[in-house]
Amino acid sequence: MSELRFRVVESAFHAKAKEVTVPAERPSEYFGKYVFSREKMFKYLPSTVYARLVDAMDHGAALDRSVADEVASGMKRWAEELGVTHYTHWFQPLTEGTAEKHDAFVEHDGKGGMMEEFSGKLLVQQEPDASSFPNGGIRNTFEARGYSAWDPSSPVFVVDDTLCIPTVFIAYTGESLDYKAPLLKALRAVDKAAVEVCHYFDPSVKKVVSYLGWEQEYFLVDEGLYAARPDLLLTGRTLMGHEASKNQQLEDHYFGAIPTRVAAFMKDLEIQALELGIPVKTRHNEVAPNQFELAPIFEECNLAVDHNMLIMSLMRKVARTHGFRVLLHEKPFKGVNGSGKHNNWSLGTDTGVLLMAPGKTAEENLRFITFIVNTLMAVFRHNGLLKASIMSATNAHRLGANEAPPAIISSFLGTQLSRVLDHLEESTDEELVLLEGKHGMKLDIPQIPELLIDNTDRNRTSPFAFTGNRFEFRAVGSEANCASAMIALNAAVAEQLTDFKAEVDALMEKGEAKEAALIRVIRKYIKICKPIRFDGNGYSDEWKAEAERRGLDCETSCPVIFDNYLSADSIAMFGSTGVMTQVELEARNEVKWETYTKKIQIEARVLGDLAMNHIVPVAIEYQSKLIDNVYKMKGLFSAEEADKLSAENLAIIREISERTAYIKEHVDAMVEARKVANKIGGERAKAVAYHDTIAPMLEQIRYHIDKLELIVDDQMWTLPKYRELLFIR
Numbered sequence: 247m248s249e250l251r252f253r254v255v256e257s258a259f260h261a262k263a264k265e266v267t268v269p270a271e272r273p274s275e276y277f278g279k280y281v282f283s284r285e286k287m288f289k290y291l292p293s294t295v296y297a298r299l300v301d302a303m304d305h306g307a308a309l310d311r312s313v314a315d316e317v318a319s320g321m322k323r324w325a326e327e328l329g330v331t332h333y334t335h336w337f338q339p340l341t342e343g344t345a346e347k348h349d350a351f352v353e354h355d356g357k358g359g360m361m362e363e364f365s366g367k368l369l370v371q372q373e374p375d376a377s378s379f380p381n382g383g384i385r386n387t388f389e390a391r392g393y394s395a396w397d398p399s400s401p402v403f404v405v406d407d408t409l410c411i412p413t414v415f416i417a418y419t420g421e422s423l424d425y426k427a428p429l430l431k432a433l434r435a436v437d438k439a440a441v442e443v444c445h446y447f448d449p450s451v452k453k454v455v456s457y458l459g460w461e462q463e464y465f466l467v468d469e470g471l472y473a474a475r476p477d478l479l480l481t482g483r484t485l486m487g488h489e490a491s492k493n494q495q496l497e498d499h500y501f502g503a504i505p506t507r508v509a510a511f512m513k514d515l516e517i518q519a520l521e522l523g524i525p526v527k528t529r530h531n532e533v534a535p536n537q538f539e540l541a542p543i544f545e546e547c548n549l550a551v552d553h554n555m556l557i558m559s560l561m562r563k564v565a566r567t568h569g570f571r572v573l574l575h576e577k578p579f580k581g582v583n584g585s586g587k588h589n590n591w592s593l594g595t596d597t598g599v600l601l602m603a604p605g606k607t608a609e610e611n612l613r614f615i616t617f618i619v620n621t622l623m624a625v626f627r628h629n630g631l632l633k634a635s636i637m638s639a640t641n642a643h644r645l646g647a648n649e650a651p652p653a654i655i656s657s658f659l660g661t662q663l664s665r666v667l668d669h670l671e672e673s674t675d676e677e678l679v680l681l682e683g684k685h686g687m688k689l690d691i692p693q694i695p696e697l698l699i700d701n702t703d704r705n706r707t708s709p710f711a712f713t714g715n716r717f718e719f720r721a722v723g724s725e726a727n728c729a730s731a732m733i734a735l736n737a738a739v740a741e742q743l744t745d746f747k748a749e750v751d752a753l754m755e756k757g758e759a760k761e762a763a764l765i766r767v768i769r770k771y772i773k774i775c776k777p778i779r780f781d782g783n784g785y786s787d788e789w790k791a792e793a794e795r796r797g798l799d800c801e802t803s804c805p806v807i808f809d810n811y812l813s814a815d816s817i818a819m820f821g822s823t824g825v826m827t828q829v830e831l832e833a834r835n836e837v838k839w840e841t842y843t844k845k846i847q848i849e850a851r852v853l854g855d856l857a858m859n860h861i862v863p864v865a866i867e868y869q870s871k872l873i874d875n876v877y878k879m880k881g882l883f884s885a886e887e888a889d890k891l892s893a894e895n896l897a898i899i900r901e902i903s904e905r906t907a908y909i910k911e912h913v914d915a916m917v918e919a920r921k922v923a924n925k926i927g928g929e930r931a932k933a934v935a936y937h938d939t940i941a942p943m944l945e946q947i948r949y950h951i952d953k954l955e956l957i958v959d960d961q962m963w964t965l966p967k968y969r970e971l972l973f974i975r
């Protein structure tokens with residue numbers, strides 16, 4: 247059996263970089279080739295239809311049936327020129343992936359033949375047979391079917407022979423069954439609330455856009471090696487494997503020269519991403535061996551989320567054509583860095599102002615401070631919820647482990663900004679009174695260095711760091727749909743900005759000047775949300791104790807963390823912003839708990855299977871060889887000498903017996919524990935049981951397997967080892 251291992255190692259070793267054909271045009275020319283962009287809309291649609299569609303895209307105006315028909319027909323014409331024959335509603339169910347069902351453009355022509363047809367009705371709404379998507383009980387009654395509806399704010403695109411139409415997925419009773427529907431609601435909520443607050447500074451602001459720039463980390467593994475690891479294949483991570491003697495200690499991989507096979511993959515991926523309108527920009531090696539990162543230029547949040555979903559599927563596809571498999575799991579390898587997806591987030595106005603960036607004048611900086619402090623307040627009030635929004639069975643391996651943000655949400659501001667907030671906090675009422683109009687600006691708010699961007703004291707341990715003109719939510723998992731984090735964050739900020747405006751207005755109604763009222767409320771908030779600010783080492787044990795004292799959410803159990811979605815504060819926040827109802831939140835948590843259970847269940851089965859079919863037999867076979875040797879020694883040497891010479895082997899024989907016995911017993915115990923857990927009624931309780939009893943067993947069994955790996959003859963070991971998975975490319 248170890249033959250397979252050596253064969254795949256050998257062929258991986260000799261694999262050569264694939265030739266990538268680079269388009270003759272420049273990237274700016276092939277960018278968006280497969281996207282029905284505004285430019286193409288203008289070309290393929292009658293001008294009145296174009297105007298109506300743009301209105302729908304920018305302002306959410308409804309499209310009537312006749313307009314939809316014309317849009318559909320223009321889209322079809324464009325797509326057919328690219329050789330497209332099918333279309334699909336492309337949506338984001340509550341799995342981490344996307345879903346699509348392809349239909350051909352054909353219809354009966356009424357004369358016994360076929361014709362190509364794509365009506366507005368098919369563009370706007372469909373009823374995918376969606377009974378098997380997770381819904382948390384919302385669709386249990388069969389009348390409550392689900393349908394997908396076109397989201398005109400994200401452009402349609404072509405993949406191979408299919409026109410893909412981004413859609414929301416909702417139940418007929420109105421509840422969302424996906425990520426996109428609540429995301430669009432959260433974006434609308436933050437837009438509305440932020441515009442109101444912007445009016446204190448500039449009455450001409452009509453729209454505030456939420457921006458997202460994600461940084462996607464991933465591992466690449468040679469396809470043959472991957473195929474010889476059933477655990478990678480079935481769970482996305484290695485459930486066993488001793489650390490290689492060398493891993494990332496030398497830090498010689500990070501930002502190093504990109505290996506040629508990988509470089510070819512990246513080039514190919516980038517070309518295809520650009521053609522799909524994804525503005526990819528940055529690529530580099532990450533900290534761990536065979537770990538890499540890809541980042542685009544930031545975009546409007548809804549579009550950025552779609553693009554991230556799209557690029558994850560593109561990565562999987564392109565990797566295979568280069569003889570690689572891409573690992574998007576947050577922790578594919580124990581003992582080396584995990585993968586995250588930093589979510590760079592900010593708000594900007596239609597007048598071109600980045601609200602998280604300091605400005606030049608006192609007034610601009612008051613606006614800057616307003617948005618920073620309100621964001622901190624939102625993160626403080628909902629720190630538990632934000633943690634829940636990024637938590638999953640897979641990301642749980644990364645959070646709290648030593649190289650990743652801890653399972654506590656805090657915010658890093660850097661010394662300059664901290665100093666400004668401290669100064670405001672300490673300001674006196676007399677100073678506030680001096681703030682009549684813009685004249686007596688005594689508080690030196692204007693003295694914020696304009697270039698906080700690229701401030702050097704960046705703190706890599708902070709889960710929510712201010713980085714000059716944006717916040718970087720770093721706890722997001724590499725495999726996750728960014729929408730989950732973006733729904734929670736934008737909704738929380740929307741609620742907070744609304745509350746802020748109410749407080750400021752109340753003071754102004756009592757006769758306080760605008761600036762004084764703004765600063766008075768900000769000053770109060772700075773005091774309240776102080777516990778969320780932390781510039782120290784987030785990985786330290788002292789911080790855990792300190793965070794506990796500060797009252798931040800320090801829960802580490804994934805299924806329990808999900809409870810945050812159902813806290814009174816969360817229900818009120820999602821309700822008041824119109825993002826999700828209690829029924830939706832409850833249903834989604836059912837899905838989260840169920841998914842958690844299933845993931846651990848699958849891992850437990852795979853581990854049990856590998857332990858009994860790969861590890862124990864090989865260990866025993868090796869042990870038999872040693873026993874054989876011990877007996878033969880007795881024929882060659884005197885009893886006393888043979889004993890002495892066989893002492894080492896005897897110790898190994900004993901160790902193998904002990905460890906294999908432990909493994910067998912615990913695999914059996916794990917099966918029993920699963921039986922008990924499976925009988926528990928209620929998804930939450932079941933998930934908690936899986937977390938508390940089964941997940942730890944995986945680690946205990948693994949420990950002994952990894953020890954066996956160190957003593958068993960390398961020639962006999964069947965599974966590719968860490969050094970092979972991590973260093974061959």
Ligand code: ADP
Binds near residue numbers: 457460461541544716
């Ligand atoms: P890092 O130095 O953290 O690796 P980069 O400078 O490469 O980060 O940028 C990371 C991401 O942040 C990119 O997608 C970038 O476009 C995005 N970004 C930059 N400015 C903003 C902003 N104001 N709002 C949102 N995202 C931004």
Ligand code: MG
Binds near residue numbers: 461588718
């Ligand atoms: Mg970053």
